[in-house]
Amino acid sequence: MELLPQYLANGLVTGSFYALSALGLTLILGLMRVVNFAHGELYMLGGVMGWWATTRLGLDFFSGLVLVAVAMGAFGWLIDRFLIERIRHQGEEPGILLTIGLSIFLANTALLAVGTAPLKVEAPISAGPLFLGTVVLTKLRVFAVGVCALLIAAAWLVIHKTRLGRAMRATFQDPMAAQLVGVRTANVYAATFAMGTVIASMAGMLLGSIYSAQVAVGGLVSMKAFVVVILGGMGSFAGAIAGGLLLGVVEALWGGYVATGWVDIIGFALVIVTLVFRPYGLFSKRAERA
Amino acid sequence: MTMMKLERHCLVALMALAALLPLVVRDQYVLHIGIMVLFYAVLASSLNLVVGYVGEFSLGHTAFLGTGAYAAAILSTQYGWPMWATVPVAGLLAALVGVVIGAITLRLQGPFFVIVTLSFAEVLRLVADNWIALTNGPMGIAGVPQPALLSEAGNLGAKQFYYGVAWVLLAVTLYLSFRFVHSNAGRAAVAVRENRYVAQSIGIRPLSYSMLALVLGALLSGMAGGFYAHYISFVGPEMFRFAFMVSMIIMVLIGGKGTLVGPLIGALLVTFLEEYLREAKELRLSIFGLAVIAIVLFLPRGLMGFVVQWRAARAAPAPQAAAPKAQGSAA
Numbered sequence: 176m177e178l179l180p181q182y183l184a185n186g187l188v189t190g191s192f193y194a195l196s197a198l199g200l201t202l203i204l205g206l207m208r209v210v211n212f213a214h215g216e217l218y219m220l221g222g223v224m225g226w227w228a229t230t231r232l233g234l235d236f237f238s239g240l241v242l243v244a245v246a247m248g249a250f251g252w253l254i255d256r257f258l259i260e261r262i263r264h265q266g267e268e269p270g271i272l273l274t275i276g277l278s279i280f281l282a283n284t285a286l287l288a289v290g291t292a293p294l295k296v297e298a299p300i301s302a303g304p305l306f307l308g309t310v311v312l313t314k315l316r317v318f319a320v321g322v323c324a325l326l327i328a329a330a331w332l333v334i335h336k337t338r339l340g341r342a343m344r345a346t347f348q349d350p351m352a353a354q355l356v357g358v359r360t361a362n363v364y365a366a367t368f369a370m371g372t373v374i375a376s377m378a379g380m381l382l383g384s385i386y387s388a389q390v391a392v393g394g395l396v397s398m399k400a401f402v403v404v405i406l407g408g409m410g411s412f413a414g415a416i417a418g419g420l421l422l423g424v425v426e427a428l429w430g431g432y433v434a435t436g437w438v439d440i441i442g443f444a445l446v447i448v449t450l451v452f453r454p455y456g457l458f459s460k461r462a463e464r465a
Numbered sequence: 466m467t468m469m470k471l472e473r474h475c476l477v478a479l480m481a482l483a484a485l486l487p488l489v490v491r492d493q494y495v496l497h498i499g500i501m502v503l504f505y506a507v508l509a510s511s512l513n514l515v516v517g518y519v520g521e522f523s524l525g526h527t528a529f530l531g532t533g534a535y536a537a538a539i540l541s542t543q544y545g546w547p548m549w550a551t552v553p554v555a556g557l558l559a560a561l562v563g564v565v566i567g568a569i570t571l572r573l574q575g576p577f578f579v580i581v582t583l584s585f586a587e588v589l590r591l592v593a594d595n596w597i598a599l600t601n602g603p604m605g606i607a608g609v610p611q612p613a614l615l616s617e618a619g620n621l622g623a624k625q626f627y628y629g630v631a632w633v634l635l636a637v638t639l640y641l642s643f644r645f646v647h648s649n650a651g652r653a654a655v656a657v658r659e660n661r662y663v664a665q666s667i668g669i670r671p672l673s674y675s676m677l678a679l680v681l682g683a684l685l686s687g688m689a690g691g692f693y694a695h696y697i698s699f700v701g702p703e704m705f706r707f708a709f710m711v712s713m714i715i716m717v718l719i720g721g722k723g724t725l726v727g728p729l730i731g732a733l734l735v736t737f738l739e740e741y742l743r744e745a746k747e748l749r750l751s752i753f754g755l756a757v758i759a760i761v762l763f764l765p766r767g768l769m770g771f772v773v774q775w776r777a778a779r780a781a782p783a784p785q786a787a788a789p790k791a792q793g794s795a796a
Contacts, residue, residue: 210576261762267575268522272718273761275711280754287747394707398587401580409576440591443584450581451569 177309182431183424184310188320190423192382194416195323196396197403198330199375205410206347206367209259209270213278214375214400215393220281221247221376222296222388223289229297236299236384243380244373251372255365263364278393285390293387296380319381330374331412343367402442406449421445468773469647475726476639483635487628496624500696502736503631504689507638509716509728511685514642516714517723518651519675520658521574524710525582528566528589529559529683531704533690535593538606538700548612552634552691559687563680571675583707590705605701609694627696634692638685642725645681654678658723711757712739719760721767730768 200214211217221243228239254277262269302315334340345353346363354360379388379396403422407414422442430438486499508530515523533555540546540554570581593600600606615623645651654674656664661671694700703709712735720731738756742749764771 204576208576210579258758258762262765265765267579269761269765271522271524271579272714273758275714276754276757276761278754279711279757280751283747283750283754287751398583402584405577405580436595437591440588440595443588443591446581446584447569447588450573450577 178431180308180310182427184307184312186424186427187420188312188316188423189427190420191320191323191416192378192385192419193399193403193422194419195326195374195378196382197400197407197415197419198327198412199371199373199378200397200400201404201407201410201412201415202330202334202374203368203371204404206343207259207364208267209368210267210274211371212271212274212397213281213393214274214371215395215397216278216281216285217247217251217372217375218379218396219285219388219390219393220250221379222383222392223285223294223379223390224376225296225380225383226294226388230295236297239296240377240380243376247376248369248373251369252365254372255368256361259368260361260364278397282390282393289390291390293389294383295387296383298384315385319385322381323378326374326377327412327416330370333370334412339363339366399442402446405446472725473643476643476729479726479729480632480636480639483632487625491621493621493624496621496628498736498740500624500628500631502733503628503635504693504696505712505716505736506729506732507631507635507689507692508686508713509720509732510635510638510642510725511682511689512713513717513722513725513728514645514678514682514685515675516717517727518646518654518658519571519678521571521578521675523582523679524579524707524714525566525570525584525586526682526686526713527705527707527709528582528586529563529686530690530693530709531586531589531593531702532562533559533687534694534700534704535600535606535690536687537691537694538609539599541610541695542606542608548695551695552688555691555694556684556688559690560680560684562687563683564676566683567676567679571672571679586705586707586710590702593702593705600702603702605699605703606694607699609698609700611695611698627692630692631696634688637688639725641681641685645678646725650674650677655723715753715757715760718767719764721769721771721773724767724769724773727767727769 196218199217200211203209203211203214224243224246225239228234228242229236232239232242234242258273258277259270262273298315300314300318302313305312305314305317332340334343342353342358342363343366345356345358346360350360353363399422403415403418405418406421407416407418422445425445426438426441429441483499483503487496490496490499508526511529512523512526515521515526536555536558537548537551540551541548546554566582566585570578570585573581594603596602611623612626615626618626653664653669654677656667656669657671657674664671690704693704716731716735717728718731719734720727720729722728739749739753742752745752760767766774
């Protein structure tokens, strides 16, 4: 039992990473109704580009992060304007297929470009330990949790406090009405997808500095992000955070007290249980639309 | 009704052609490709029952394939069951899994259904990876025995035998699918697919018909999995991997979902494409990904959807008949 605070701390740290990784997915899913199977690959590209920027270009971590955000934002914008726009309003299925195709293409092309080896993103601070009572964490992880919180808060502010955010919410409530009052909805869709891409890639780079960036990680990231999104409820900000923290803590406790081999199964078990008792997630207010 | 007849004639003709292949060709490599085409045709047809006729997008079909493969492998290696028993039992076990998964997932729609079916396949993959006592973990089960009668036949004889088994499996699949699609149950499922609320208002219970389609699909892909276990004689957790799922989806969509002929054409095209792209080695998957994107953008209803549309245009009433004809000759 004396290890409980340590497990909880580890779980909360991992959980905040999960929350950030899932945030881009829940935005795109909740606002645009696009099930983005390329989410994990966008995350992976962020990590790989972060590695490239910090080791090959010799940038420091934060300039690298800005570069990644700008480049991936442009990439996300282009994906929406050239691919997703053509299948808009045709239901979920074409979007699923399109993003599956995109994820296969991105994963394999990145594999050809940089290979399978883990790539280390240069971290901004040292990895030394930090003692908080009986709990030990590395400085780097505490720092990363701080960055997670900042990014999540920034995304919330963009959606709730800016003109663009208002246009987004209007478009997704009623595209026709939004268009009638002068919102350029095509740009709003593209901006939403770009924003989801930026968050995913920044998460990829941030976590690439703690673990490492790896080309093959995409599928796993997508799965975990889906788990978090289902747990929290689609499109819900608070849900993504709560779902991420919940998954992190439960996994840490399970790994600590029961068995490490089965840790990955917990998320899926939680998803199935959630769907039996609360089909639209812990935080979603509305039921699925017809 | 003409559509139903056309479909039946197409299926019979394709199966007759497939039956002729081993009589003409004695090349083992070609026969192997033929077996894989038949195997994938069974899988794609069974997935099509869910995707095309229930209208919900399942990404968990590998759950049934893998269950069937593991069932056949375990029953034959540990209990010494012969192949004619393991394959049907593999199907039944997969159908049982289908009942459990269906009971939970069919109440969901849209993205929820997609992700939860995918979660089930992932759970089973993790079980296969971790329950080492039963599944031998990531090492998989090697040396799944071949039927006794193949001990004297050479490599070519074995290929011919498996080709025959796969052909029978596909024939059973098509027969059952055809009977289902053109029965009242199948029409009810289509009604639910087209408009759930109208269907409910005329007394169709969505859950029971979609369940029937899902369980039938599970049964068929479970048998395909059992067949695969014996043919390849190895089963590992990769059976549950997303890669298998991707191939199946592409086959169904390229051919045209909601038609019985479509998945066959899809299986044929994709298996050949995969073999052909083997030359391109590393680039293969990149090209595959681009192909998927291109299909979604330019061929949204698949090749069969294209044919159906063309026939509908030709059968259009007289005043419009001139225009499609002109288009037809231009093409």
